[in-house]
Amino acid sequence: MATREIEPVVLDLNRLENLAESGYYNPYSMFDWPDTIEPGLPWMSESLTTLAGTEMWDELTREQQIALTKYEAINFFSLNIHGIRELLNEVVMRIHERTYADVSEFLHHFIGEENEHMWFFAQFCLRYGGRLYPAQPTLKADSVEHLSPVARELIVFARILIFEEIVDYYNAHMATDQSLPHIAREINRVHHQDESRHVAFGRMIFTNLLAQVSRRDPDEVPAVAEYLENYLQYSIATLYNPAAYRDADIPDALALRRRALEHPARAEAHEQVLKRTRKFLSKAGVGRELIK
Ligand SMILES: [Fe+2]
Numbered sequence: 624m625a626t627r628e629i630e631p632v633v634l635d636l637n638r639l640e641n642l643a644e645s646g647y648y649n650p651y652s653m654f655d656w657p658d659t660i661e662p663g664l665p666w667m668s669e670s671l672t673t674l675a676g677t678e679m680w681d682e683l684t685r686e687q688q689i690a691l692t693k694y695e696a697i698n699f700f701s702l703n704i705h706g707i708r709e710l711l712n713e714v715v716m717r718i719h720e721r722t723y724a725d726v727s728e729f730l731h732h733f734i735g736e737e738n739e740h741m742w743f744f745a746q747f748c749l750r751y752g753g754r755l756y757p758a759q760p761t762l763k764a765d766s767v768e769h770l771s772p773v774a775r776e777l778i779v780f781a782r783i784l785i786f787e788e789i790v791d792y793y794n795a796h797m798a799t800d801q802s803l804p805h806i807a808r809e810i811n812r813v814h815h816q817d818e819s820r821h822v823a824f825g826r827m828i829f830t831n832l833l834a835q836v837s838r839r840d841p842d843e844v845p846a847v848a849e850y851l852e853n854y855l856q857y858s859i860a861t862l863y864n865p866a867a868y869r870d871a872d873i874p875d876a877l878a879l880r881r882r883a884l885e886h887p888a889r890a891e892a893h894e895q896v897l898k899r900t901r902k903f904l905s906k907a908g909v910g911r912e913l914i915k
């Protein structure tokens with residue numbers, strides 16, 4: 624990691640650190656894990672499944688619909704687990720770098736909280752779903768090799784931010800969805816609470832590193848915008864897991880995935896999920912409108 628060329632990242636994180644301390648909870652005693660989940664309830668909001676709004680959803684039996692909410696909840700939590708492992712790796716590597724000395728205190732909270740998130744997501748998947756879905760192939764790391772060290776550093780934190788913002792869209796919705804089993808709602812609610820601090824931090828560090836990239840070489844900004852747009856689309860596509868369709872007993876999983884991803888109702892749903900993040904990126908000067 625060539626962080627020597629990067630200026631120290633100095634951010635005012637007092638408020639976020641105080642909130643992390645005052646909101647500290649014990650995840651291991653926090654949840655009341657039922658032995659089983661009441662049958663017939665959706666595990667994920669029906670409106671958030673990957674077939675919502677399409678005729679493909681209407682063509683399913685009620686049994687398949689409920690099974691799809693169940694396996695897409697397991698997929699969503701599995702994506703969380705893999706995403707957290709990836710981001711923890713990156714943050715742990717940086718915590719004592721000179722560049723991040725000023726934000727190191729917050730990063731300690733961040734690492735601790737993410738470890739706990741990874742634990743409760745896995746608990747849910749293993750207790751009730753009996754499995755985690757394996758990690759899907761990540762967007763190729765070599766696609767950033769042509770960028771400067773500071774731009775690559777920006778991309779590391781941008782990936783974390785984008786991942787957290789997308790997840791938070793789902794968490795925030797499911798935190799209050801009364802149709803879900805209590806334990807599913809609780810996990811979404813608790814995660815949403817911690818993530819609001821992480822997203823606030825993520826936006827601050829992103830802004831700092833983007834300013835460094837723009838000062839050093841403004842010509843690099845469109846390349847960063849292009850990478851981020853690809854990452855947004857890649858992240859959305861990981862929600863469409865053929866294994867979840869198969870487990871829900873829906874035939875032709877791969878063809879279904881293709882059809883669903885291209886469906887206009889789904890394109891509209893993706894716009895909704897990504898709206899807040901795209902607005903932030905555009906305002907920061909690195910939106911998709913820069914891509915030629
Ligand atoms: Fe998290």
Ligand SMILES: [Fe+2]
Binds near residue numbers: 737787817818821
């Ligand atoms: Fe987080």
